[in-house]
Amino acid sequence: MAETLFQKVWNAHAVRALPSGQTQLFIGLHLIHEVTSPQAFDMLRQHGWRVAFPDRTFATVDHIVPTDSPRRPFLDLMAEEMTTALERNCREYGIHLAGPGSATSGSPATEASGWSDDQGIVHVIGPELGLTQPGMTIACGDSHTSTHGALGALAFGIGTSQVRDVLASQCLSLEPLKVRRIDVDGRLAPGVYAKDVILTIIRRLGVQGGVGFAYEYGGTSVDRMTIDERMTLCNMSIEGGARAGYVNPDETTFAFLRGRRFAPEGAAFDRAVTWWRSIASDTGALYDDRVTIDAASIEPTVTWGINPGQSVGICEALPSAAGDPAVDEALAFMGFAAGSRVEGTPIDVAFIGSCTNGRLSDLEEAARIVRGRHVATGVKALVVPGSRRVGREAEARGLDEVFRRAGFEWRGAGCSMCLGMNTDRLEGRQVCASSSNRNFKGRQGSPTGRTLLMSPAMVAAAALAGKVVDVRSVLDEVPA
């Protein structure tokens, strides 16, 4: 019978049906970080449980670590405490940690001796190291774990009690999801990126349209996407309510994985490809729902409200309130008049980074736009690479200098201003053009701060102009 990738991977990992009717699902790869794991380790200790498969858990630090200075101890005492707790837990339970070591000097991105070369945002380093592979089940105490689906894995964001469960048993108790196939067909126009595609999908299907579903992305546009682009797409599945999102593995996936540190080698790689092909959705597989999106209809997209579904194409007008309390609340919080335009909105901060758009290709595209220009007066602009490897590769291409000369701060790797857990936060009612994933009230660290989500290229263009602009007008003037 024709099956979806979801069904095949789920069945391959199902241990048994639990008495409750849930499925005990084996988790092939567990990723942990400093913020949602310490309580889980404490629960293990309370019960005297061991870590069942320590070599199937991989740890890093990303959420709270500073990205402005790598020196230990961190000036932020809580960052130091949470990092130390993770180091202690990983040592005690024999878990590999790509951590900050004990650097006492050095500049943020590459020269910090002592930091693991592999440290970075958990959803950037998993694929980068080849830890993330097709056909795996992956869990992490972070909702953007859906990112890993870009390589054909089933990846679930979980809470801390579930982190405890995976540590103790390498399993989760879960219910299967339905599968919605989303075909994005046709060609994206220049200046339109994977970020615009996923913002459009969320706007179209709603922020809770995906509850109960995994999103399977396909179609000619997705077929042509790089793994980086597919990660942007899968990353924000959760913003549409879908706990998981994935793309069937194909030649692009296999080429991406070949040679990565934790990917199979030699003959094992060839055997792996055979298996990876076999777990892709079959032609004729039945889906619980199907949606088609016309790629050519997508414009550069910007959020105007307080959830990621509240967005418009750059040429569109904002909705008129018309008595919808959700629209009214969002417009009031953001300070937009009903029916006005987001283009031209002055910004205070420009943030390029995050697990959504903090990879090398994102930085390259942004750098192409800012090269030889300068950030507008009064705008604080920062680039936070998604991982130390991304940072090093960008530096090898001279991108750090491009950004610095243009007036951007060039940082070390971490989540930083996506969620404002370290010292990078909006202040007061500042407006931030952000390549991240959430525009919730208070998300970027100030209870009244305002976030406009957009592609990294759009953030770069906004940083230069000091206001939201259509990146297509800027791209006309830059070399390809």
Next chain:
Amino acid sequence: MTAKSAAGPVLRVTGRGIPLRGDDIDTDRIMPARFLRATSFEGLERHLFEDDRATRPDHPFNDARFAGAAILVVNSNFGCGSSREHAPQGLARAGIAAIVGESFSEIFQGNAAMLGMPCFVADHATIERLQTLIEQTPAIGIDARVDSGAITAGALHLTATLPGPQRDAFLSGQWNPTAMLLDRFEDVRAVAARLPYLNRFEDVRK
């Protein structure tokens, strides 16, 4: 009440209610990220909805009439966004033992279940009636039954649902599944032993 630490059946939740109106209330609003800067969940109840409460003096969690409530009544897509368990932990530590709403984010609903906190679902009209009733009569006692989904508040009788497996787990006391997941560990090892990627893909045939 503090978060339950040991499994036991959750058959019904009784207590007073607190209505919180609005769709898409995300976990950043329930528990802003700066309060995740700690290695334990202790004290999170103090920061529940902190920013919303600061900007809205009439926020239900500022309202003394609802102090000590055990049943939170919300609208749609409650708990969307971040998977932070700090959100349901804060609610549980503030005394919330069950939530009734139009819909929930899956991760939030699962996290709440792991704490023995059922998230009942009912339609928009039903939720509105319950919210209005509690606003008018904050002292009214509410009884929510896990087995049937029957919710009684004074003369008001409503029906709500729980996802079947969650309901069964509450009733059997197996909502905290770790022990169950460890129960037949040889089965777990058997799955690990046959997964191609844990075995150098050795048994994969062309």
